[in-house]
Amino acid sequence: MSKYADLLNLPDAQGHFGPYGGRFVSETLSHALEQLEEQYTRLSADPAFQAEFDKDLAQYVGRPSPLYHAERWSNHLGGAQIWLKREDLNHTGAHKVNNTVGQALLAKYSGKQRIIAETGAGQHGVATATVAARLGLKCQVYMGAEDVKRQAPNVYRMKLLGAEVISVESGSKTLKDAMNEAMRDWVTNVDDTFYIIGTVAGPHPYPLLVRNFNAVAGREAREQALQQIGRLPDALIACIGGGSNALGLFHPFITDDEVEMYGIEAGGEGIESGRHAAPLNAGRPGVLHGNRTYLMEDDAGQITPTHSISAGLDYPGVGPEHANLKDVGRVKYELATDAEVMEAFADLCKYEGIIPALESSHALAFAKRLAPTLGKDKHLIVNLSGRGDKDIMTVAKMQGITL
Amino acid sequence: MSRIKTTFANLKEQGRKALIPFITAGDPKPDATLEYMHALVEAGADIIELGVPFSDPMADGPVIQKACERALLHGTRLIDVLGMVADFRKTNDTTPVVLMGYLNPVEALGYENFVNEAAKAGLDGVLVVDLPPEEATEFSALLAAQQLDSIFLLSPTTTLERAKKICAATTGYLYYVSIKGVTGSATLDVDAVAEKLNLFAGITDLPLAVGFGIRDGATAAALGAISDGVIVGSALVGKVAELADQPEKIAPAMSQVLNEMRQALDKLPG
């Protein structure tokens, strides 16, 4: 039996993953979260709800996504075989839509007429605007003013889809501030508004339900590995913003003890520089946005600014389940710096004809480091969580090119 | 008897309502707070709530968000706020002081450390906005061991069943959030507030104070009439920004706002 079997029972009834998680919110939101938990528990046990979700994933999202052998890149690196879980091929171009399709169904059955979301890179915002359009619900997306600037294509996409993008000018003007504003909106409009959180963070039950909606990727990858490789992979690799694409891939393998797992945080300009977004590597436990987890904060408990080349990883916290997986040692959390990320990004374009998201390029950067240290008979699965079209402005700028 | 209990007992005897001003500690700079506290007492405050600045004040509207930013510009830490309480106690041993803020700065200091320092400073109670009773067992026990009150929030969305749990966990007084929204929001529905307060009054003997949406004498009186006291925050904190270039006028302006409320409350039939 797996030595990690107990991890499958988490979170507990209070939403705790070991000492992490929970429901740290102001009183006005408690009732809405209790209702959401009750609704999710009921619907997730309902085969009709599951069938509706599966149908949307197949016919709207385009699942299953392929598991692709990046043979030429693997040969170039000269070590382990790298396989890409192609979440970039999902409708809207990232894993985020798995979760928004699921939460949209919850919204539909809750009868609420308005949807709000926070977004960093804009992928979650686009995925939310998409499902809101499909349900004919009003949609407002909070996005840090800094991110509005660096992810302009996604801002326009959301507008085309009928959503209103609200630029957030408070604090550091990035993802955490967008989340603060979304929480403030929710507290004000809690009766008629469904808040679609974009990652495995926030108060219970969000970390649970976002993980479960994303776990379709891991379930598929496990089956595909058995068919295409003929066995389970040796390791899984995924980038960590809040951690939803990582948990989506990892969770169905949690009790496969022989499968190693690597979560890759944004190393930015390096840990020493202080300019990064790596709470699991350089932070400590605290409470933010409704849950206890590792945070980037100063000695007095004030949240500190983060830096990452990719807007989707530019967040000072991380999902509470990852905090626990770190402490129990099931997942190793490593870093990729901006410079390594740019190299891996270029590699994938050059050797495989795939433009990856800068977020996903963190996972690729670690694979690029790990693969050459392993034999050719080893197999790594990297979650290619999104496509990089949204990032071409950023990359061009890094190369000194104006488009 | 604790300062908070004594205060509410005296008020009850006099047939008066509690007036509870909230200001953000360290706003606009650390040495301003002590002066404001004394001025507020002078203007009729029964209890003072000191906001602990936090980088991510999720339950606050723009006025108090900005106050946090100003206070943090000068690096006001939780331990510094306790220092302000200690300074206040040097000349005032009767007015209760309650800290209101978010959990992370408390966790950073450590529960035990915080509680010991708070007791030494002469603090009376603590209200942590993002710490509901379900998560507060350990912290509340430590506070109780030092005779510090654990104050919790009730809201328009709180069910009677939840309210029972919350009341059971609370000491000192209950803070009813009058509206769904963040601090500084405008619209008040006095009838709706009265209905909820009636419901909650039936399950607790603790005083019920109401906050959010109190701007002037009229709103203070309207809510004072149906509760044991009112909490006023943004209307005071707003003066700091308004008078940024004449800082010497901030304390008098706060006093004037509070005094108008004091008079309106004291006109209520006892």
Ligand SMILES: Cc1ncc(COP(=O)(O)O)c(C=O)c1O
């Ligand atoms: C493509 C892509 N990957 C990863 C992330 C990071 O989120 P998470 O860690 O929740 O998967 C984002 C967030 O915007 C994203 O757009």
